[in-house]
Amino acid sequence: MKPLKKEDIQQEVFDLYDDYAHNRLDRRGFIEKLSVYAVGGITVGSLLSFISPDYLNTILVPQDDPRLDSKTITYESPKGGGTISGLLSMPKNASGKLPGIVVVHENRGLNPYIADVGRRAALEGFISLAPDALSPLGGYPGNDDEGRTMQRQRDRFEMLEDFIAAFEYLKNNENCTGKVGVVGFCFGGWISNMMAVKLPDLGAAVPFYGGQPSAEETAQIKAPLLIHYGELDTRVNAGWPDYEKALKENNVDYQMFMYPNANHGFHNNTTPRYDEQAANLAWKRTIEFFEKYLKV
Template structure:
């Protein structure tokens, strides 16, 4: 049931969903609290359906898009999960080397939205690799609830190593120029920040609403940063002032945008947290940033 309208949903419902999506509430607790807002014709089931991702009708670039080649690959991650599956996408019949972009998923594995972002990146003229950090546990299970539960079982630092390994794999790909950046969302935003910490040679990093590095790590960043935040995302935004202070004091190149009146997850077009205007503007800025720093 998707006939509800975002403007009719109280902000507290989005905040509840954020707590649920980030493991502060289990499903039972989320549904119980959701019941407080099931009034005036709204039911818990309609609210739950409305807040859940819709992967069927939201793909912007189909898996069989004739302008790109997209295939699953396996690459080595000796310090992480051993071997990791990822979606490699690039313009079809490309005859020149292209810069690369690692696309990092949220806290639920390589779901259809992130695969779509990988294909969007290829459509923009890059070779992209979207890894699945759930590979050692069998891979993205087909739904986000189980994906979140699975991802909690993996060590965060091991997963970081999986994405660092993806960087090296893509950098050395025969069709890549060797210039590689990263874009990540939520958990992936944190990983994008941390890849900038770990990889002084990283070409560019675009964290979307990602948790910030600790101060002793942030000072190590060499890559230019494009940071994207939603104004209503108070949980993540709380760490931004201190992070910005470190970036300024250490002359680390960065640009930051806080998009007004949008929630955490505003780029994800599969849930009602999506804001089309902010998502499109932020993505245009992302591609322009990669064009500037990777080409």
């Protein structure tokens, strides 16, 4: 059987995967529903394999990239989970201090994709910290299914405190200028929005397809926002009209981009939800945004 291509897959399969990835469908239910689309020589196994993350062949910046100093560090989150580990990355032989970026993972811990994004950010001339909110439970377990199960055991507001503590760690790092922003994906998009709510000195926030704060919370935002959504992500996008209204009413500095025909997770290059054109454009905009607000 010839390998599956993205155009072979119906949109309903991506929507099913979104339900499964966000704990609205257990694995048994996911596979049962997936079987409906196993037709015309396409098996459930081939569908499951195709839509699952491929971390082996998708890394853009290797762990040992000679252009970077990249290492695992720990810091304290007294209001959150205690001792948190994270990947700290910065350009090798950087001249002078650098602005910082907190990179926030999805709902499954610090997997290889998010660690890679942390290194990508560092290559753009920043010091990045990609924390693992699963640290109190032993850290990312090596696969996303177990990672999602573990992350459900933690309170999301306690995890928010872990990322706020990461902001403080970076802000006070000897290699940082003190200007720090945040970028996050899915769960991390919600964290990015909420860090903008909670931190009046946050330099900039870039939520990718993240859940939105309430109108009351939005009124507290001081940081500029760059907001990315995928057009096909109807679940998350449903919250945008109210968020936009609150942003306008409170004169928050924001930009929002809706990427045509892009799914939730379109930046994640390890799954077929990845949209290369949208991902590259969104990342270009993200780096330019951080350069504008953090490198001043």
